[in-house]
Amino acid sequence: MTGRAAEAVSVHSLRRSDVPVTASLPVLSTKGLSLVYDGARGQHLAVDNVGLEIAQGERLVLLGPSGCGKSTILKAVAGFHSPASGTISLRGKPVSGPGPDRVVVFQEFDQLLPWKTALGNVMFPLLRARKLSRTEARQQAEDALERVGLTRALNQFPHELSGGMKQRVAIARALAMRPDVLLMDEPFAALDALTRSRLQADLLRVVEDAKATLLFVTHSIEEALLIGTRLHLLSAHPGRTLATLDVAGLIPASPAFTRAKTEVHDLLFPQAEAADV
Amino acid sequence: MSDLPIVLRPARIAHLWENQIVRRLVVLVLLGILWELVALWQNNPIMLPRLSTTLGALVEAFRDDRLLGAAWVSLSVLLKGYGLALSIALVLVALAAANRFARDALQTLTAMFNPLPAIALLPLALLWFGLNESSLIFVLCHAVIWPFALAALQGFESVPETQRLVGRNYGLRGPAFVALILAPAALPSLLSGLKIGWAFAWRTLIAAELVFGVSSGSGGLGWFIYRNRNELYTDKVFAGLLVVILIGLIVELGVFRTIENRTVRRWGMQK
Incomplete structure (x- = not known):
């Protein structure tokens, strides 16, 4: 599987990059990660032998069809799910459970606590996990909400916000924590197309400003190319590494971008390529 | 008549009807009237006293x-x-x-x-x-x-x-x-x-x-x-x-x- 993928990449324009360009210690790495899920008919292997490395300031996108275990990998990195085998390390130290050094932005809108205002939601982890004073927490929360463009909704409760605004609050809450790595699990999948593209652009801007390190999960090739500096492609049932591609500096809607989309598609679905011919 | 400010015009009644508390009070008043009428008709204070007697x-x-x-x-x-x-x-x-x-x-x-x-x-x-x-x-x-x-x-x-x-x-x-x-x-x-x-x-x-x-x-x-x-x-x-x-x-x-x-x-x- 891996061999064929490597071969396919070499004849195309995207550069294969199994290791990050920087030589420094990766912020996050997994080695030989396998994950098992308890399903209705007993256990099944969801992820098989996946190795990832994310360098400081990098934006790695896990991309694959549904059933490739990309969300499961993210949950394992977050510490919600323990590996069947292999290791997950954060700055060289093994991950043993959830913690505020890896903040997750989920797809579901109910990730905001409904009994807290937008501001209260962003302040909550700053007070509880970072143990900041109320004044400091308030200042940093207001600052984070301003960066995602939500200065006027500070005192609104989640049910008064649109889906896009809720995701903005969730992004602000995660960014304000300044985690070692920001984990995003298809955060825009439940949004309409217009809102999604605005949030993608705004996310890129705030993540670049904050020089945040990002692990982003999506099944959209376009979104992966927009957000990522590197893509990690996975096959389905179980999730195995297909290829790792360097996609930094692609200009959206440029010919190179369109070409990259086709290439990534062909890597993910090699049989579809054959059927087209 | 119509120049008195307290007169309830139809529009104002319709507006009042939008208020849930008003509607509930009307239910209570109707129940009270019903009670009073049934008690009057029964005319047996030991079985069913009138609402006014009860309030007294x-x-x-x-x-x-x-x-x-x-x-x-x-x-x-x-x-x-x-x-x-x-x-x-x-x-x-x-x-x-x-x-x-x-x-x-x-x-x-x-x-x-x-x-x-x-x-x-x-x-x-x-x-x-x-x-x-x-x-x-x-x-x-x-x-x-x-x-x-x-x-x-x-x-x-x-x-x-x-x-x-x-x-x-x-x-x-x-x-x-x-x-x-x-x-x-x-x-x-x-x-x-x-x-x-x-x-x-x-x-x-x-x-x-x-x-x-x-x-x-x-x-x-x-x-x-x-x-x-x-x-x-x-x-x-x-x-x-x-x-x-x-x-x-x-x-x-x-x-x-x-x-x-x-x-x-x-x-x-x-x-």
């Missing part, structure tokens, strides 16, 4: 017959029982939230005891605790603990997975996790458990007081009703019933509705 008896009972005192006796017993029951229920639910065996145990107990009317335990309570307030408090606890525990358990179970993960993501565990994530997320169910518990306790208490009235020297509302029925003061029986209804309404609308408006409704967790 109510005022008189407040003034001369210590009705307020009786209401206070009932309420104070109720508050003691309710408070004790909630403390016990909270401990049980907290244990159940933390431990699987405790959860199984509580679920079994709830399934067994929730359908058992609390008043059915009164004979046993009298045997164990004697003819005093302890017996009442025992049946009150039984009336409150199980429905509240049932609602609380269901509330905790229905907390969205994402909110649990968010709490764990920020490193919350144990009591902090329960207090900061689970309890507020389950608040709609907890409040409905409190309401059901209150309603059950109130009914059970009045029923228990009917069976044996005198506690701590003076009787409660149930005893007031029972005593007046024996003496065929039917208007005072109705006056006592009105007070039972009134207290129920005040607690429902004044206390629980206020809490709901300031919490779960404001947060959009309940319509």
Whole structure:
């Protein structure tokens, strides 16, 4: 599987990059990660032998069809799910459970606590996990909400916000924590197309400003190319590494971008390529 | 006529009709008129006194017959029982939230005891605790603990997975996790458990007081009703019933509705 993928990449324009360009210690790495899920008919292997490395300031996108275990990998990195085998390390130290050094932005809108205002939601982890004073927490929360463009909704409760605004609050809450790595699990999948593209652009801007390190999960090739500096492609049932591609500096809607989309598609679905011919 | 400012124009009446409180008051007034008419037609004050007579008896009972005192006796017993029951229920639910065996145990107990009317335990309570307030408090606890525990358990179970993960993501565990994530997320169910518990306790208490009235020297509302029925003061029986209804309404609308408006409704967790 891996061999064929490597071969396919070499004849195309995207550069294969199994290791990050920087030589420094990766912020996050997994080695030989396998994950098992308890399903209705007993256990099944969801992820098989996946190795990832994310360098400081990098934006790695896990991309694959549904059933490739990309969300499961993210949950394992977050510490919600323990590996069947292999290791997950954060700055060289093994991950043993959830913690505020890896903040997750989920797809579901109910990730905001409904009994807290937008501001209260962003302040909550700053007070509880970072143990900041109320004044400091308030200042940093207001600052984070301003960066995602939500200065006027500070005192609104989640049910008064649109889906896009809720995701903005969730992004602000995660960014304000300044985690070692920001984990995003298809955060825009439940949004309409217009809102999604605005949030993608705004996310890129705030993540670049904050020089945040990002692990982003999506099944959209376009979104992966927009957000990522590197893509990690996975096959389905179980999730195995297909290829790792360097996609930094692609200009959206440029010919190179369109070409990259086709290439990534062909890597993910090699049989579809054959059927087209 | 039409130049008088107080005249109700059709538009203004239609506007008033939009107000729920106005519509409810109209229902009450209609019920009152119906009562008065039926009583007039029956013309038998011992079976059914008129509303006006009942209201007169109510005022008189407040003034001369210590009705307020009786209401206070009932309420104070109720508050003691309710408070004790909630403390016990909270401990049980907290244990159940933390431990699987405790959860199984509580679920079994709830399934067994929730359908058992609390008043059915009164004979046993009298045997164990004697003819005093302890017996009442025992049946009150039984009336409150199980429905509240049932609602609380269901509330905790229905907390969205994402909110649990968010709490764990920020490193919350144990009591902090329960207090900061689970309890507020389950608040709609907890409040409905409190309401059901209150309603059950109130009914059970009045029923228990009917069976044996005198506690701590003076009787409660149930005893007031029972005593007046024996003496065929039917208007005072109705006056006592009105007070039972009134207290129920005040607690429902004044206390629980206020809490709901300031919490779960404001947060959009309940319509």
